[in-house]
Amino acid sequence: MAWYRTGTVAVTNGSPVVTGTGTNFVSNTQAGEAFLGPDGLPYEIAQVVSATQLTLAQGYRGGSAGGQGYAVLPTQSFVRDLALGAAELLGSFAEVRDGIGQGLIGDGTAATPGIRFGADQDTGIRRAGANALSLVAGGKDALVINSDGAQMSRLVVDNLLLAGVPDGSSHTVYKAAAVGAPILSIEQAGRLPIAVAYGVDFNGVESANAALAAFKLGRSTTGRSLSTSGTLNANGADYAEYMTKSDSCGMIAPGDVCGVDAGGKLTRTWAEAISYVVKSTDPAYVGGDSWAAHLPPRPAQEAGEDDATFAARLAPWEAQLEAARFKVDRIAFAGQVPVNVSGDFAPGDYLIAAAAGAGIKAVAVSEADITFDQYRRRLGKVWGVRDGRAWLDVQHG
16 A cells, blocks of 8 residues: 655654644544654554644654655554454344344244334234244234134224135125035134024025115025024014005005905005005014015126216116015014004904095904904904004904
8 A cells, every 4th residue: 555645744853743734644544554754763643633633652753844744654454453343243243144144033022023113112023933923013913823824813804805705896705615514603612603604505695685685695495594593583573574566555654554455465445455454664574575586686886986886877776676665565464563543442442444435544443342344354452552553463354
């Protein structure tokens, strides 16, 4: 390495200070190198103070002088220092070299995962055990993956939950299962199943009414949709069935009396009726729910389809559904129902169908006064009064 001689220096006898002019000691010299002064003697540089000042390890022996030539002799001390620094660095980072440098990290804990974030020390990835990987959030194992699968404490899905299928328009759980084989089991402590969905050999919920419902079940070729080991509880108080209206029937209010004509259709005309029934108000069960079976499945909103476009495409189907709905009504066949009565009534009275001009109404007749002809037109017996309305047990006449 060439000696450094740029500029001139001023020295003072007995002083270790060397002052340079036109020099750059910071970039070209370092402590430990030799300063060859104007007196021709070498001195050890103790400190590089600035670009124009050095401090020698001992006072200058020659005479004081300024504007003098000089030389700085480079030594090999910087090589040794570099080697020592490198060794120190390697020693400090031996764990990094032998660990992450080879793709190896510590197991970590839930509080301090093996891989974690500088600003979030309790969130990251750790080894939860033999052949087990855990995603940690907030110091807790949020997801543990092992050779048996994945376990998590809670799953929140913003869009679609798909299990067994690559895509879909609704949350979907799929399993290729034989008829009668379990597809989905909901279990409690002790692995006791409390609800199980099985494979069927029919066309699933497509055989159900196309009208909207909170829950639909398909059926197998045995005709079964639901089997329970206990009771089915409902808020409603009667069993009803859908019956078709005659073309002239029109609207029937809940609790109104109407007739059944010779064709088995509902009528509000007295002269057409051969039997009499009551429209259900709040049924617990409804049979004959096939009035919309002729309609295609309700359209589903497609991926990327905006709400306005979907609403316009759905409107014709909903119009067909409403037209089909208007042709039927729910009639009480058993249980308790409220009835709209013309005139006075009391518990124990029979309610019978009577003419109301060309229409039909319900009137009360006491048990002591009822005739056989009236009894044949009975709707049921009043057993209670709620909110001013007669409630009876259904007995069709």
